[in-house]
Structure formats: structure tokens, C-alpha cells
Amino acid sequence: MSSLENILHFQAGLGVLANMFLLLLYIFIILGHRPKPMDLISCQLTFIHIMMILAGGNIWLADIFESLNIENDIKCKTTFYISRVMRGLSICNTCLLSVFQAxxxxxxxxLLAKFKHKLKKYMINALFYIWVFNLSVSSDSILSVGSFTNVSETKQIKVTKTCSLFPVNYFIRGLSFTLSSSRDVFLVGVMLNTSTYMIIILRRHQRRFRYLHSITHLRASPEKKATQTILLLVVFFVVMYWVDFIISSTSVLLWVYDPIVLTIQKFVANVYPTITPLVQISSDKRIINVLKN
Known part of the structure; x- marks a missing residue:
């Protein structure tokens, strides 16, 4: 168990450092180097992943709260609420990134071409509504999480040393599960559709201009590189999402939680926000140029 926790801490440390480094680079690019429309989404997604790792793993955020003179119940509710909000924002922003790249x-x-000229306007509005939506939908976690007392008496699920999930009505639990899973399934479906659309566009483009441009030029196209990066992130997100979904939904619905399973779930949940900045740093030519200079 201790070795699993050490791996989890190493993963969290790598993820936070990589995302903070990428966030600083995006801020530098946005402020002074003609940012692309999708840079705002990528910058926000990077910030979300920092908070997601800190809160979702309940690793450092809980330790930070220990130094504050706040009731443990408030600490638990705050940590889990931030975790739920950031998880929802992560899937929404990944979906938004895929749609806008398409x-x-x-x-x-x-038919999508008419939206190109108003992309920035739609993007700002979409980001605003996404934040409002996730802040509202995740509010149910405030009632279902609290300070750990006694598992034998209240049948709580102890998820950290000091926090636990409270048993709730089966109807409420099922309704909450249905709403959140429906949202996620819809967004994953949108990502898969836009990804398929982008693959078709890239294949058509390559066939159409095969005799007008060299293969080297096609491979060096910034639009193609950006699209391939987003496709890679979407595929990776979908795979890790379903693994995390199976583990977490089975545990919650059966109301059974094992410490080892909980640690594995945290590790799986942190894989995507840890890998994403590494993929973006290695694939974005502007970031590579900034690092060289």
C-alpha cells in the first residue's frame, strides 16, 4: 500500500510541475506572441488539471487545509466539491477543444465554416456557461461528503483519513449518477464524432493535395499537427475516462470501497491531466521555440 501511495505522490508531483510549467508558457504566449483561438481553452485546461490533481487525489490540498483553522467537515466538503467541479470542467474543456479544432x-x-469568424465570441460564451453549469451540477457533493465519524454506525465510505461519503437515498444516488453519467456520455460522444470528422478532413486534404505539395510539407502543417495532438488527447482521455468510470461507479453503486482500489482510482484519474501537458509541450512548435530562446 505504501508503494502505491509513493507512486501516486510521484505522479501528482510530475503532473503539477508539468502543468504549472505549461501554464506559464501559455500565459507568456497569450500576452506577447499572437495567440491562437484555442490557446485560451488550453490555458484554462492546464489550470483545471493543476487543481484536479491537487484536489482529486486529496494529496496536497488536504495537507494545506491542515494548517488552516477550519472545521474538518468544511475542509472535506471544499476538497470534494473542487474535485467534482474540476473533473467536470476537464471533460467539458477537452470536448470544447475538439469541437473548435474541428x-x-x-x-x-x-456547414461549420460559418462559425469560424465568430469563434472567439462563441468560445468566451461557452467557457462562461461551462463554468456556471459545472459549479451548479457539482453542488450535490457538498451534502454527500463530510467529516469521518464512525463507519460501523453510519455505514459511511471512508475515502481519506478524515473524510467519508455519507449514505444517501437510493433514488437520489441513482438520479445523481444518471445525470452525471449522461452528461459525460454525451460529451464523450461529441468528442468521438468530432474526432472522426477531423480524421476524415485530414485524409481528404492529404489525398487532394498529394500532387501539389510534398509529403514533408503536409507533415509540417501547423493545423495538421494541432489536430493530431488534439486527436491523441481525445483518444487518451476517452480510454482513461472509461477505466475511471468503471472503477468509481462500481464502488459507489455497490457502496464498497477498498483502500487499494481507491488509490488505483486516484492514479487512473490523474493519468490524463499528467500526460496532457507533456504531449502539448512536445508537439507545440511555439513552445519549443520559446524553450530554445
Whole structure:
């Protein structure tokens, strides 16, 4: 168990450092180097992943709260609420990144082309509504989480040393599970559809201009590189999401939680926010140029 916790701490440390480094680079690019429309989403996604790792793993955020003179019940509710909000924002922003990249590379004759000129306006509005939606939907976690007392008396699920999930009505638990899973399934479906659309566009583009441009030029296209990066992130997110979904939903619905299973779930949940900045840093030419300079 201690070795698993050490791996979890190492993963969290790597994820936080990589995301903080990427966040600083995005801020530098946005302030002074002609940012792309999707940079705002990527910058926000990086910040979300920092908070997601800190709160979702209940590693350092709980330790920070220990130094504050606040009731433990408030600490538990705050940590889990932030974790739920950031998880929802992560899937929403990943989906938004996929949709807007599909709009960006869509040909001028397509139905999506009319949205290109107002992409920035739609993006700002979408980001605002996404935050409002997730802050509202995740509010139920405030009632279902609290300070750990006695498992034998109240049938709580102890998820940290000091926090636990309270048993709730089966109808409420099922309703909450249905709403959150429906949202996630819908967004994953949108990501898979936009990913398929982008793959079709890239294949058509490559066939159409095969004789007009060299293969080297096609591989070096910034739009193609950005699209391939987003496709990689979407596929990786979907795979890790379903693994995390199976583990967490089984535990909550059966109301059974094992410390080892909980540690594995935290590790799986942190894989995507840890890998994402490494993929973005290695694939974005602007970031590579900034590092070289």
C-alpha cells in the first residue's frame, strides 16, 4: 500500500510541475506572441488539471487545509466539491477543444465554416456557461461528503483519513449518477464524432493535395499537427475516462470501497491531466521555440 501511495505522490508531483510549467508558457504566449483561438481553452485546461490533481487525489490540498483553522467537515466538503467541479470542467474543456479544432480545419463549403469568424465570441460564451453549469451540477457533493465519524454506525465510505461519503437515498444516488453519467456520455460522444470528422478532413486534404505539395510539407502543417495532438488527447482521455468510470461507479453503486482500489482510482484519474501537458509541450512548435530562446 505504501508503494502505491509513493507512486501516486510521484505522479501528482510530475503532473503539477508539468502543468504549472505549461501554464506559464501559455500565459507568456497569450500576452506577447499572437495567440491562437484555442490557446485560451488550453490555458484554462492546464489550470483545471493543476487543481484536479491537487484536489482529486486529496494529496496536497488536504495537507494545506491542515494548517488552516477550519472545521474538518468544511475542509472535506471544499476538497470534494473542487474535485467534482474540476473533473467536470476537464471533460467539458477537452470536448470544447475538439469541437473548435474541428471548426477551425473545416473546409469553407462545410456547414461549420460559418462559425469560424465568430469563434472567439462563441468560445468566451461557452467557457462562461461551462463554468456556471459545472459549479451548479457539482453542488450535490457538498451534502454527500463530510467529516469521518464512525463507519460501523453510519455505514459511511471512508475515502481519506478524515473524510467519508455519507449514505444517501437510493433514488437520489441513482438520479445523481444518471445525470452525471449522461452528461459525460454525451460529451464523450461529441468528442468521438468530432474526432472522426477531423480524421476524415485530414485524409481528404492529404489525398487532394498529394500532387501539389510534398509529403514533408503536409507533415509540417501547423493545423495538421494541432489536430493530431488534439486527436491523441481525445483518444487518451476517452480510454482513461472509461477505466475511471468503471472503477468509481462500481464502488459507489455497490457502496464498497477498498483502500487499494481507491488509490488505483486516484492514479487512473490523474493519468490524463499528467500526460496532457507533456504531449502539448512536445508537439507545440511555439513552445519549443520559446524553450530554445
Amino acid at each position: 471548426i477551425t480545419i473545416s473546409p469553407s463549403i462545410s
